[in-house]
């Protein structure tokens with residue numbers, strides 16, 4: 001997966017601090033404004049529209065946010081190319097309205113739901129999470145979304161639902177990367193049901209106060225902050241509840257390098273590079289990578305008794 005190393009990012013990609021501060025103030029006021037109207041239920045939205053939300057009091061970080069420019073111009077979205085800069089350009093052609101998600105497998109309420117159906121009862125919340133990419137860089141992102149657990153409960157999973165498998169859209173005309181055999185499309189990811197039900201696991205529909213930019217996985221994506229970034233699958237069209245552990249795309253492509261769990265773990269190196277440190281995008285010096293990406297207190301219990309070297 002590692003194609004470009006962080007030090008290859010041209011300095012022109014890193015936003016000037018003054019511009020960043022101004023934008024930050026603008027975004028903070030935008031987020032403030034969005035609190036004034038009804039804190040109602042979620043609305044379907046596409047493109048860069050302001051999104052009503054509340055700010056989570058729990059899921060915040062005392063860390064500098066990564067700039068909007070970097071979050072939206074340094075992306076991994078292989079359906080739009082394998083380099084970091086293509087998605088910002090080529091994802092703009094993706095049609096995200098109408099959008100629907102098929103819910104299948106071990107649930108009492110399977111079916112195909114429109115995005116509006118999916119969002120309707122949920123109150124959106126801004127949560128600031130770290131995202132640690134397996135390639136050795138990280139960001140701090142103000143996502144907007146709702147807990148996946150709340151969505152799952154609506155479909156009444158049966159006792160056979162031990163895992164949840166997610167699938168991304170494949171549309172060759174609009175997703176140039178899917179015309180090549182980089183991965184066995186569609187992109188797939190999976191979680192154990194208790195990981196999916198963990199309160200940290202987010203279905204995200206926006207960031208920085210606005211609907212999800214296409215390059216970040218519009219209109220709806222997963223965010224699992226204690227796992228390497230590739231588990232956070234974008235532009236989801238299917239959620240399948242299964243009994244057996246599903247095979248994720250990266251596991252299928254390079255099983256020696258990518259496991260099903262992929263929890264951020266500074267003690268387990270990737271076969272080709274160390275995972276001890278990371279470069280926060282926008283910073284010069286590397287920082288230490290934290291166990292479970294800093295979410296150990298919330299998730300360590302999920303893996304009690306498991307050998308995390310074996311189940312990487």
Ligand code: MTE
Nearest residue numbers: 075076077078133168187229230232233234
């Ligand atoms: N989802 C799909 N469908 N396709 C992808 O290529 N890349 C993953 C993940 N989700 C990817 C994906 C990887 S490797 C990372 S690090 C994150 O998305 C990056 O998310 P971001 O571009 O919003 O930072």
